[in-house]
Structure formats: structure tokens, C-alpha cells
Amino acid sequence: MVLLGAVSTSTAILSVAVLFVIDRARSGVAAAVQTLHGSDLGWATATSVPEALVALLAASVLGAAIAAPLATRLARGIARRWSSVNARRLAQATLAGLLALLAAIAGPAGVVVAGVAALVGLVPVRAGVQRVHLMSALLVPILASGLSNG
Secondary structure, three states: OHHHHHHHHHHHHHHHHHHHHHOOOOOHHHHHHHHHHOOOOOOOOOOOOOHHHHHHHHHHHHHHHHHHHHHHHHHHHHHHHHOOOOHHHHHHHHHHHHHHHHHHHHHHHHHHHHHHHHHHHHHHHHHOOOHHHHHHHHHHHHHHHHHHHO
16 A cells, blocks of 8 residues: 555656656646646746746655555555455445546446446456556557547
């Protein structure tokens, strides 16, 4: 759990750094920072590192230093109780919660799209191949939009 948090933190930090370098958001975190800070974040014309980037990196390091021990403590508490949890009931409750949030945020169309995505996600399982082959479902449209915007 701590490792997952560390990877997520480093990914967020790197995506914000990329935002400042190329002045283009490549993740949700970077898009949020760009929206909060405004445009022209890059330092292509500047001679030093922007103060906002230094502040964001300092906040990220502080947040990670606080979150890692807290996540470890919480994980230990959850691990002690995990063996008594009914996994099927937990999965059903999680799925119901996700569907409720999806319906509230995206409406019926979002639920339909999620259903189709779930069916597509089951194809590799039935075919006996790894799910990594579905990455083209994300990469091809992203590359195509990059070429058309370029």
C-alpha cells in the first residue's frame, strides 16, 4: 500500500513537472494545477525554476512524508480485520457504490458506456490473453488526437 502511494505520488510530481516544462497537461493532476495556476506555466523563456513548481514539489514531499506512516498504520488495522470480511459482499457493495456514483455524475449514458467497457474488459479473460493488450484502446485515440491537434 505504501509502495502504491509512493508510485502515485511520484507520478503526480512528474506530471506536474512535465506541465511546467512543456506547458501542456498530460494528466488529471497537471490539468488541475494548470486550471488553478493559469496558463503559461512553462519556463522555456524563464531563466530559473518557477516558484509555483518549487512550492508544489515541497507540498508533495511534505504530503508524502505525512501520508506514508499514516497509510502504514491504517493498513495494519485493516489487515487485522480483513480475514473476517465477506469478500463477495464487499465486492457487491463496492460495485453498487461505483454504479451509483457513475449514474449520479454521468447519467444513464455513463452507465451504458461503463457496461460496454466492462464487457470489453472481459474479452481478454475469455480469450486467455493478458489485459495489457487493451492498452491500444487508450493509446490509439490519444495518439490520433495528438496528431490532429499537432
